[in-house]
Each structure stands twice: as structure tokens, then as C-alpha cells.
Amino acid sequence: MSASANVEVKVKDGSGEDPEKLAAFEAHVQAGGLIEPNDWMPEDYRSLMLRMAEHHANSEIVGALPEGEWITRAPNLKRKLALTAKVQDEVGHGQMLYEVAQDLGKSRNAMLRDLITGKTKYHNCFNYPCPTWADICMIAWLIDGAAILNQGTLAHGSFGPYIRTMRRINMEEAFHFKHGEDMVLTLMSGTEHQKKMAQDAFDRWWGPSIAFFGPHDRPDELERPAMKWRMKTATNDELRQKFVNRFAPAAMATGLVINVCEKDEHGMVTKATPDPLLKLDEETGNWGFTQPDWDEFYRVIRGNGPCNDERVALRRFSYEQGEWVRNAILNGQTTSQN
Amino acid sequence: MITNPRIKPPIVTDELNTQEVHAFPVWEVFTKKKETDAHTHAGSLSAPNAQMAANFAREHYGQDQVCCSMWIGLRDDFKSTDACEDTYELFVQWNAGDRHVHVGQANASSREDAETKCKTEFVGDKEFYTIWSLPHQAMHAIDGDEDMIWRTTDQSYRLAKGYSKIVRQKWDAIRASKEVDDYQKEDLKDTF
Numbered sequence: 061m062s063a064s065a066n067v068e069v070k071v072k073d074g075s076g077e078d079p080e081k082l083a084a085f086e087a088h089v090q091a092g093g094l095i096e097p098n099d100w101m102p103e104d105y106r107s108l109m110l111r112m113a114e115h116h117a118n119s120e121i122v123g124a125l126p127e128g129e130w131i132t133r134a135p136n137l138k139r140k141l142a143l144t145a146k147v148q149d150e151v152g153h154g155q156m157l158y159e160v161a162q163d164l165g166k167s168r169n170a171m172l173r174d175l176i177t178g179k180t181k182y183h184n185c186f187n188y189p190c191p192t193w194a195d196i197c198m199i200a201w202l203i204d205g206a207a208i209l210n211q212g213t214l215a216h217g218s219f220g221p222y223i224r225t226m227r228r229i230n231m232e233e234a235f236h237f238k239h240g241e242d243m244v245l246t247l248m249s250g251t252e253h254q255k256k257m258a259q260d261a262f263d264r265w266w267g268p269s270i271a272f273f274g275p276h277d278r279p280d281e282l283e284r285p286a287m288k289w290r291m292k293t294a295t296n297d298e299l300r301q302k303f304v305n306r307f308a309p310a311a312m313a314t315g316l317v318i319n320v321c322e323k324d325e326h327g328m329v330t331k332a333t334p335d336p337l338l339k340l341d342e343e344t345g346n347w348g349f350t351q352p353d354w355d356e357f358y359r360v361i362r363g364n365g366p367c368n369d370e371r372v373a374l375r376r377f378s379y380e381q382g383e384w385v386r387n388a389i390l391n392g393q394t395t396s397q398n
Numbered sequence: 399m400i401t402n403p404r405i406k407p408p409i410v411t412d413e414l415n416t417q418e419v420h421a422f423p424v425w426e427v428f429t430k431k432k433e434t435d436a437h438t439h440a441g442s443l444s445a446p447n448a449q450m451a452a453n454f455a456r457e458h459y460g461q462d463q464v465c466c467s468m469w470i471g472l473r474d475d476f477k478s479t480d481a482c483e484d485t486y487e488l489f490v491q492w493n494a495g496d497r498h499v500h501v502g503q504a505n506a507s508s509r510e511d512a513e514t515k516c517k518t519e520f521v522g523d524k525e526f527y528t529i530w531s532l533p534h535q536a537m538h539a540i541d542g543d544e545d546m547i548w549r550t551t552d553q554s555y556r557l558a559k560g561y562s563k564i565v566r567q568k569w570d571a572i573r574a575s576k577e578v579d580d581y582q583k584e585d586l587k588d589t590f
């Protein structure tokens with residue numbers, strides 16, 4: 061899903077490097093130049109890129125967990141095929157991103173173990189519950205829609221292996237998004253019961269979707285390493301506005317209402333009121349909207365969300381249950397070269 | 399309707415006691431989308447042996463688009479500097495950020511020799527970024543005619559374009575029914 065959004069790391073900016081090399085590197089990337097693994101790069105660029113790819117990879121495989129749980133409960137064969145393909149794609153995105161991160165210097169095994177022991181994080185939006193099929197529809201439409209916006213800008217970043225991976229991933233995200241749109245339209249042109257299911261799920265996912273792009277920009281955002289070194293090419297607030305401009309009018313056109321919601325500790329909505337700030341500014345072309353609940357965002361990111369424990373537990377369960385498979389492969393291994 | 403998933407694993411926080419997995423070797427995968435295309439680098443993967451790498455490559459790099467042939471090579475074999483007399487497969491990355499593309503073959507006595515021949519025969523005066531070469535015998539090939547890569551059943555359900563038409567129809571229907579609703583509002587008030 062999103063790599064850059066809400067990675068909470070202490071970012072270093074390359075001080076300590078040879079100033080001449082650093083200046084040449086920065087001039088190169090700022091002019092649109094690309095970096096390949098064997099090129100010189102500041103150590104801080106390498107480690108930030110590694111953490112970005114690792115966080116992104118973690119998010120792909122954790123994001124597939126709530127969806128994977130719905131495969132057996134898909135409403136019909138067509139949806140089941142598509143959801144199975146989506147889950148396969150997401151895990152595949154994880155596999156490609158772990159390769160990118162691994163080549164930057166951390167073993168895949170260490171990454172998988174750090175994820176299940178809570179040493180590293182994944183995208184915050186997967187800590188929310190997915191109680192109905194309509195949640196699957198909203199994830200594919202809103203969260204994959206947000207991911208395309210974000211990854212579309214990441215594909216213009218500076219690190220060759222990462223941008224090649226983004227291009228391949230985005231092609232598949234386009235399917236996830238279109239399939240999501242198809243499912244949302246199906247519900248919204250269905251019975252009153254279907255429409256209510258869709259509205260309830262939309263209420264649960266609108267907040268996490270606009271929080272998806274991460275915290276507010278800092279005043280010095282453009283000077284910070286991720287932007288300065290062109291790992292990111294758009295800021296969190298820019299992307300959030302772009303997302304609202306695209307999805308708010310589309311949601312309303314289907315008949316969905318954009319609400320500001322209060323939630324209980326299970327992530328279920330207890331109170332929903334129409335967003336009072338939602339209106340189009342004719343001059344700028346931007347839609348106004350109520351910001352996500354940032355206190356909730358930080359509470360969830362620190363591990364106290366409705367599903368944090370459950371997601372990590374399922375990932376850990378899979379890792380532990382898969383041990384015999386890895387052993388069988390390794391012990392029955394023939395030589396790796398011919 | 400709220401239903402529960404079938405698996406509810408226990409929430410555990412104690413030490414991990416599963417074994418660590420030793421790093422699997424990395425393989426480079428090249429795909430050829432149609433007969434007239436050159437094999438192009440699709441990405442890499444980690445697998446314990448050539449057979450697992452081939453299965454993994456087919457499933458992972460052969461399923462995103464139509465694909466008629468794949469080549470798989472051990473990353474270490476692209477780097478080794480041992481002299482090896484063979485026909486080398488040559489790949490050029492023209493610019494940073496690009497994928498390596500197969501440009502042709504050369505008979506050579508070593509990697510160095512192969513890359514020199516690549517420059518004289520396939521690059522010429524053009525600018526390029528990096529060259530990869532691999533002895534032909536170290537390359538594992540999967541031919542889509544003999545060993546299926548892209549499935550022959552309808553796979554439009556896993557492509558964005560498989561949804562464009564139906565999504566359009568649904569939008570049209572929703573918009574049209576809204577217009578009808580608006581129009582009928584007046585009817586409902588009075589006479590009907």
C-alpha cells in the first residue's frame with residue numbers, strides 16, 4: 061500500500077558524508093536523475109530507502125490478511141476469483157518489495173521476524189476491522205484508490221529498483237481499484253439493505269482513507285530527506301487533497317453520505333454526522349473536508365487500534381505454521397546451480 | 399450481516415522459537431510478452447533451487463500480463479568472473495531506471511570478453527548504463543508453448559480493463575435513475 065505515509069523514523073540527512081559527493085548526488089537526483097544499487101549514495105539514503113521499502117512490503121502482506129479472511133465468504137464465484145487474485149497480487153507486491161529492501165542490506169528473514177515481533181510497522185489502515193463484505197468493497201475502492209494516487213507519485217522517485225517495482229504494482233492496483241469501484245456500484249444500485257451495508261462500511265473507511273496519506277506536512281517538508289532526495293515526489297497533504305477531490309464527489313454521486321464519525325474501541329461507528337466542511341471551493345477547485353482524528357491515528361499507530369494484535373497474531377501464526385514447509389524445502393534441496 | 403473469519407489465531411507475545419531461514423539465493427527473471435518482443439528484466443525473487451525458482455517465476459512474473467517465454471538466471475552467475483567459454487546472453491540497461499533488455503548473443507571466452515563484444519556488436523556509440531551477461535548454459539528457459547505460463551482460461555477478472563465496460567454501465571444507470579427520481583419528485587408531491 062503506501063510506503064512513505066506514516067513511517068515513524070528518525071530521519072538523518074546525510075551529514076557525515078563527503079560534502080562534495082553529497083552535493084553531486086543531490087544535484088543529480090534533484091535534476092531528475094536516478095540511482096541504481098551500485099551507484100554511490102549517502103548511507104542515510106540507503107537506510108531510509110530500505111525502511112521505506114520494508115514498511116511498504118510489510119503493509120502489502122498485512123493488508124492481504126483481512127481480505128484473505130473473506131475469500132471463503134465471497135458472495136459469488138466471480139467475486140471469489142477476483143478477491144483471490146487480488147490477495148495473490150498483494151502478497152506478490154510484498155515479495156517484490158522485500159527483494160528491493162533485501163538488496164539494500166537487510167535479510168528477508170530479519171524483516172519477516174521483525175514484523176511479527178512488533179519491531180517494525182505496517183500501514184496503519186490495516187488495524188481497522190472488516191466486519192462485512194462491504195468493507196472488502198470499500199478497501200478495494202478507497203484504500204487501493206489511495207494507494208494508486210500515492211504510488212503513482214512514488215513511481216517518479218529516484219531509486220531505480222523501487223520505481224520499477226512501483227510501475228508493475230500500479231498496474232495491478234488499477235485492477236483492485238476498478239474491481240472495488242464495480243463492487244461499490246453494485247451495492248449502491250442494489251436494495252436498501254445493500255445500500256445501508258455500503259454506507260456503514262463507508263463510514264468505517266472514510267477516516268482511515270484520508271488518514272492513509274500520513275500526518276500533516278511539516279513547515280520544512282520540502283527540505284526533509286524523503287522529498288529532497290526525491291524518494292517522495294508529493295507531500296502527504298497534497299495527496300490527501302487530491303484524494304478528496306476525486307473521491308468525495310464520486311461517493312456522493314453513488315448516493316453515499318460523507319460523515320464525520322465517532323468510533324468505539326472495536327472500530328465500530330457509534331455516531332455519524334454529515335461532514336459540515338464538505339463543500340467545493342469554486343476558486344481553487346478543492347473540496348473542503350474535516351481532517352481525520354489525529355489523536356486516534358497516533359493511538360492506533362502506537363499499537364492500540366482495534367485490530368493491531370489480531371493482524372500480527374495471524375501473520376505470526378502463518379510464519380510459525382509454515383516452518384515445516386521451509387524445512388522440507390531446505391532439507392530436500394537439490395543444488396541451486398546446474 | 400456480520401460474520402467471523404474461520405481462523406482466530408491466539409494472540410501470543412512470547413519469544414519466537416521457529417527456526418531462522420537461511421537466505422535463499424536470488425534469481426533474476428526475464429519475460430517476453432509476445433513473440434516479437436525481446437526478453438526484458440521483470441524482477442528478482444528468492445528461491446532455494448532452480449526448480450522452485452521456475453515455479454515461483456511462472457506464478458509471480460508470468461501472471462500479471464500475457465507472457466510467452468521466461469528466462470531465469472541465478473544472480474551470482476551474472477557476477478562470477480570465472481573464465482567460461484560459452485555463448486553469452488547479453489542484456490543492456492540503456493538508462494538508469496530502465497529494465498535490462500536482451501540485445502543478443504556472443505560467443506566469448508569470459509564475461510569480460512562477452513561484455514566487450516556486447517559493446518562492439520550491440521551498443522556501438524550509443525550511451526548505455528549497465529550490461530548484464532550470462533552464459534547460455536546457466537540460463538533456465540520456460541517456453542510458454544510447452545509449459546504453460548499465461549493461463550488459457552479467461553482472466554479478464556484480474557485485469558483493470560475487464561471492468562471498464564461494466565463500471566461505465568453501472569455509473570450510467572445510477573446517474574440516470576437519479577435524474578428520474580429528481581424529475582418524479584414533483585409528481586409525488588401532488589397528484590400521485
Ligand SMILES: [Fe+2]
Nearest residue numbers: 061120150153
Ligand atoms: Fe498492493
Ligand SMILES: [Fe+2]
Nearest residue numbers: 150204233236
Ligand atoms: Fe492493491
